[in-house]
Amino acid sequence: MRRLPVFLLIDVSESMVGDSLYQLEQxxxxxxxxxxxxxxxxxxxxxxxxxxxxxPRTLVPLTEIAxxxxxxxxxxxxxxxxxxxxxLMKEIDRQVVRTTPERKGxxxxxxxxxxxGHPTDDAEAAIRRxxxxxxxxxxxxxxxxxIWKRRMPVSPACSIRTNTRSAQPCRSRTAxxx
Numbered sequence: 001m002r003r004l005p006v007f008l009l010i011d012v013s014e015s016m017v018g019d020s021l022y023q024l025e026q027x028x029x030x031x032x033x034x035x036x037x038x039x040x041x042x043x044x045x046x047x048x049x050x051x052x053x054x055x056p057r058t059l060v061p062l063t064e065i066a067x068x069x070x071x072x073x074x075x076x077x078x079x080x081x082x083x084x085x086x087x088l089m090k091e092i093d094r095q096v097v098r099t100t101p102e103r104k105g106x107x108x109x110x111x112x113x114x115x116x117g118h119p120t121d122d123a124e125a126a127i128r129r130x131x132x133x134x135x136x137x138x139x140x141x142x143x144x145x146x147i148w149k150r151r152m153p154v155s156p157a158c159s160i161r162t163n164t165r166s167a168q169p170c171r172s173r174t175a176x177x178x
Contacts, residue, residue: 004044004107005062005096009088011115011145013053013079020116020146021073028070035065042066044107050091052084053077054120062095079115082123085130092138109138116145 008031010024028049035041047068049060053076060071092109099105130140 001043002104002107003046003062003064003097004041005046005048005092005109007048007050007062007088007091007109007111009050009052009056009084009111009113010073011053011079011117012051012073012075013117013120014075014077015079015117016145017075021075024114024145025070025073032065032068032070048091048095050084050088052080052087054080056080056084056087058087058091061091078120079117080121081115081119082121082126085123085126089126089130089134092134111138111140112143113140114143114145 008028012021016024032047035045035047042065045065046062047060047065048058048062049071050056050058051071051073053074055076057074059073060068088111096109097105
């Protein structure tokens with residue numbers, strides 16, 4: 001059966017300590033609970049959690065939704081978005097089954113990038129690599145957490161603003177400042 005890979009790329013930098021981190025952990029639990037009530041999601045959705053601060057780390061590899069357990073999110077210094085994107089691309093290459101003439105591969109991966117700040121590393125090379133080699137193979141949704149005054153340098157097809165009670169789709173190709 002074809003899987004729908006869902007990667008949650010989560011900023012766990014020190015600026016996320018407190019309410020933002022608590023809301024993310026609660027959100028992971030709610031995502032899993034909601035997906036478990038959908039028969040199509042139960043058959044296809046596989047979740048992975050990648051946390052990043054100074055260094056990215058896969059906390060949960062792609063796991064079928066029925067077996068998914070939300071991890072405890074660690075805290076670290078920095079917001080290494082470039083390193084996180086490079087790690088994500090390696091995980092996509094390693095875990096997502098591509099379609100071949102002999103078989104259907106996984107569905108197009110869905111990535112939720114959740115952050116509250118500006119990268120502390122040089123993310124330009126990773127962004128260029130993403131844009132040239134991965135943007136057409138995956139759907140990336142950038143989600144801002146908390147009050148976000150800086151612009152994110154990633155150009156997702158659509159960004160979601162979550163610093164208000166209701167998520168609102170953006171009209172531009174970059175995240176909207178509050």
